[in-house]
Amino acid sequence: MSHYEAPIREPLIFGDKSYHDISVDVAAPVEGKANKLWWIAFSIALTAFLLGIGAICYTIGVGIGVWGLNNRINWAWDITNFVWWVGIGHAGTLISAVLLLFRQKWRMGINRSAEAMTIFAVFQAGLFPIIHMGRVWNAFYVLPLPNALGSLWVNFNSPLLWDVFAISTYLSVSLVFWYTGLLPDFAMLRDRAVKPFQKKIYGLLSFGWSGRLKDWQRFEEVSLVLAGLATPLVLSVHTIVSMDFATSIIPGWHSTIFPPYFVAGAIFSGFAMVQTLLIIMRKVSHLEAYITKIHIENMNKVIIVTGGIVSVAYMTEFFVGWYSGSSYEDYTYLSVGAATGPYWWAFWSLITCNFIFPLTLWFKKARTSLIWSFILSIIINIGMWFERFDIIVIDLSRGHLPSSWTMFSPTFVDVSIFIGTIGFFFVLFLLYARTFPVIAQAELKSILKSSGENYKNLRKENHE
């Protein structure tokens, strides 16, 4: 039959599942009631979010002087957080677009949640440049709109403006890609729903999806073309973010390897965040049959590759800084000066979290251990935050003029806004996990016969 798949490939759906079982399992978290743990997690996230809103309001009301920025270090936590969140927001589209083009079936168990995570992370990222403007009510100045000042246009030579276009394109395209994929799954929930309210809501959200043959044909074509468009798009976004730094003349920022290095780092941190969320979600929402050890191991393999690229980039930067013989390069974020200077702790956090710990994944035992994958994913997220902190703060703390050398210390407001975005992110994700079909069930049904454990066993019995 056409469902044949090499027996050596491990099954992607465990248990004796039928098409109907997939519907039931995916609909269960939506139709059931939230447990105590969910409410506790939601309350904590909401509290953190409210703290962040307070800090943002305070910043807007008083001005960004309430942050720890100083004369020398004029970019710090806000841009660190911005780059960190954008980086995290790279995994979803990578999973749903790049893995679709490579026909990797294991993406189907995780792509929906990874993309949701992407969209929520990019929301957080987008907040920071807007708040950093200080006068947020003038944020529309970044758009090329005719105005009464000439017209005075935006500067299309500036990487900061490229960022505006790249991130808004990325966010909106990821959103429609995600939503189009959701239509058949919302339709499934709509047709199952017994409560009138749920029927109404999912009827509205499903856009009247009926599953006609022609609709499916267009659906698949649209998914393929969107994947083809999103693949270069996802690479372009972090490339452009890296150019915010690389096109400047600050020692440590002025580096030609930034674009590929930033993209690898983004995928590295994005996959780590997907691990953090999915290892918990598969347990809480009882999706162990669909998000299996194979998914976790495959993601760990991507983490090894991208972590390796990042490590090579660190070594290159370190070597070139030393080899250049320039005394300024001796104080950049990857240099002897940084390793032994006042920011030694930030330097060594980066090396430990991003280079040393991920090496454990070369062992199959570590790679397939859920607990270690979870712990490591958090370590990597911390490490990637430090990478951006190091690039921004260490490089700015030591410049061409030694008399202005200084240190940075964040204020209560800096910290609160960061915690607030983490809270906002989890508020969105927790709401998503209770109301959305968290697995692309329609797609998953199409691989059940080729990759389901029961069908694989059936073929084995009949052929051997």
Add this chain to the structure above:
Amino acid sequence: MSSTTIQAIFDDDDVLLSAVKELRTANYHIEEVFTPFPVHGLEKAVGIEGTRIAITSFIYGLIGLTFAIWLMDYTMITDWPQNIGGKPSFSFAENMPAFVPIMFELTVFFAAHLMVITFYMRSKLWPYKKAENPDPRTTDDHFMIEVSTANDVKSLEDLLKKSGAKEIKTKA
């Protein structure tokens, strides 16, 4: 001449596929198929034409690229050329390298969004649109074929039963 439409429900995609092939060999006209997920090879078996939506996307992308070139040429070179950071805006060709990122982004923006809007319009998908699948089970684990025939309803029903249909009814 009045024609009758028969709705047949299947509970397996392989049975559905072979039933479609049998119907086609017997020269029946398949009006519509409702499935819970994309069944591979079904569109070939039913014999519908390929979709041209990818071509529209290419055209939308070209429109986006043209818009980006026009926008940056008008704002940066024609309307108010400025010398920013020692990089004067004399001609489009000289400034072009700095414009490449936004040309790319707008190409993707137009290609993706206008294609999706085209898809929603062509497939009639929008908020408050009522679903038209005749049986709610077709979004879960059942498959439905609608076949129309002008004369012998009985032999069509027999053929459907023989090819594995679970339920057969006449469309109201």
